[in-house]
Amino acid sequence: MPPFTDEHEQLRESARGFIERELAPHAQDWEEACWFPDELFAKLAAQGLLGLKYPEQYGGQGGDYLHEAVLCEEMARTGSGGTAAGLGAHINIATPPIWKFGTDEQKQRYLASAIRGELIGALGITEPGAGSDVAAISTRAERVDGGFLVNGEKTYITNGVRAHFIVTAVKTTAEGGHHGISFLIVDRGEGVASSALHQLGWHASDTATISYQDVFVPEHNLLGELNEGFKLIMANFQWERLAMALGAVGAMQLAWERTAAFARERHAFGRPLSGHQAIRHKLADMATSVHACRCITYDALRRFVAGEDPLKEVTMAKLLTQRASFELMDECLQIHGGAGYMREYWVERAARDARLGPIGGGSDEIMREILGRVLAL
Numbered sequence: 001m002p003p004f005t006d007e008h009e010q011l012r013e014s015a016r017g018f019i020e021r022e023l024a025p026h027a028q029d030w031e032e033a034c035w036f037p038d039e040l041f042a043k044l045a046a047q048g049l050l051g052l053k054y055p056e057q058y059g060g061q062g063g064d065y066l067h068e069a070v071l072c073e074e075m076a077r078t079g080s081g082g083t084a085a086g087l088g089a090h091i092n093i094a095t096p097p098i099w100k101f102g103t104d105e106q107k108q109r110y111l112a113s114a115i116r117g118e119l120i121g122a123l124g125i126t127e128p129g130a131g132s133d134v135a136a137i138s139t140r141a142e143r144v145d146g147g148f149l150v151n152g153e154k155t156y157i158t159n160g161v162r163a164h165f166i167v168t169a170v171k172t173t174a175e176g177g178h179h180g181i182s183f184l185i186v187d188r189g190e191g192v193a194s195s196a197l198h199q200l201g202w203h204a205s206d207t208a209t210i211s212y213q214d215v216f217v218p219e220h221n222l223l224g225e226l227n228e229g230f231k232l233i234m235a236n237f238q239w240e241r242l243a244m245a246l247g248a249v250g251a252m253q254l255a256w257e258r259t260a261a262f263a264r265e266r267h268a269f270g271r272p273l274s275g276h277q278a279i280r281h282k283l284a285d286m287a288t289s290v291h292a293c294r295c296i297t298y299d300a301l302r303r304f305v306a307g308e309d310p311l312k313e314v315t316m317a318k319l320l321t322q323r324a325s326f327e328l329m330d331e332c333l334q335i336h337g338g339a340g341y342m343r344e345y346w347v348e349r350a351a352r353d354a355r356l357g358p359i360g361g362g363s364d365e366i367m368r369e370i371l372g373r374v375l376a377l
């Protein structure tokens with residue numbers, strides 16, 4: 001049983017209408033341009049879509065994680081993984097730490113502005129020398145009069161070029177391991193330089209390297225407690241991974257629908273492709289995979305919303321859905337034949353976009369390591 005109420009389903013209908021009307025028709029252009037317009041943030045804000053789960057006090061809709069979950073699924077209908085990723089990074093990874101750990105002043109300045117679509121956010125944790133091994137980050141923040149001086153480099157940061165502020169993980173002590181990590185909200189300004197990266201998929205998204213050179217960050221931009229930043233990283237991992245699982249389920253559903261329609265229409269050897277057993281069985285297996293991914297994701301979501309600590313279920317959902325989505329997109333591409341290899345067809349892009357899932361937000365190998373611990377192996 002899906003965990004959604006009628007109210008959530010109404011939101012789904014209106015979000016889907018907006019996405020199909022305002023975003024999907026431009027997906028191809030934005031992908032070709034390797035950029036989606038910044039104005040989208042304001043457009044989504046006007047629909048209340050940048051603050052579904054946030055309190056009204058900061059301009060949010062006062063909803064819950066289920067409202068956000070609906071949007072995560074529907075964003076896949078944009079048909080541009082990069083656009084969904086850029087908007088999603090703002091909503092699902094950059095602003096949640098400010099909501100959970102920020103002071104009222106930080107919430108007014110950054111969260112409320114982000115919900116209004118006036119400021120764009122990014123989360124900067126990964127570095128050239130530290131990805132899966134988050135504790136190995138080396139960007140330093142040294143105490144100076146009135147704040148910190150930041151030096152270092154982040155990489156693969158979503159919204160890394162366009163973001164007005166970067167929620168940045170830094171080392172604030174010389175201690176190794178998980179200790180001595182803190183978070184600073186760094187405004188784009190003097191000493192902050194971005195450089196866009198060329199990537200396999202997500203073309204409309206500005207994944208970038210960001211360097212910090214003697215960047216002064218005032219004391220009041222310390223997010224959460226000094227040296228307790230690892231807690232902040234862990235606090236949003238479950239939601240980030242659930243959001244990715246929901247996004248994969250949405251993308252798989254859409255891809256299946258489009259591919260089944262194509263297989264009914266396209267003829268070979270005197271009948272529709274779906275009239276050939278090999279193709280029909282493939283579509284049946286794909287529908288089974290979409291359903292299995294949806295069930296495991298909704299189960300994890302329901303537990304998460306109920307306040308459990310569903311580390312095992314969320315990890316399994318992230319692991320299963322990201323690989324399954326990539327495999328399904330590859331099957332969809334195969335069913336499209338030569339057309340599937342062409343830029344004009346949505347499926348070429350969907351297959352490239354889906355390849356990120358098993359790497360980002362904690363790779364497949366890291367998910368298995370977590371499960372190894374949870375299962376006491």
Ligand SMILES: Cc1cc2nc3c(=O)[nH]c(=O)nc-3n(C[C@H](O)[C@H](O)[C@H](O)COP(=O)(O)OP(=O)(O)OC[C@H]3O[C@@H](n4cnc5c(N)ncnc54)[C@H](O)[C@@H]3O)c2cc1C
Pocket residue numbers: 089123124125126130131132133155156157158159199202207356359360361362363364365366369
């Ligand atoms: C398009 C894109 C967008 C991204 N957006 C952001 C963002 O907004 N913010 C941000 O901070 N980061 C972001 N990332 C970074 C992403 O989270 C990392 O790429 C990811 O965590 C993997 O880290 P890494 O690339 O350094 O690979 P590594 O950690 O170097 O891993 C390389 C390989 O080794 C495997 N591996 C590592 N450790 C182990 C182990 N213990 N056992 C077995 N195998 C292991 C990995 O699974 C992987 O296959 C993004 C990445 C991409 C590609």
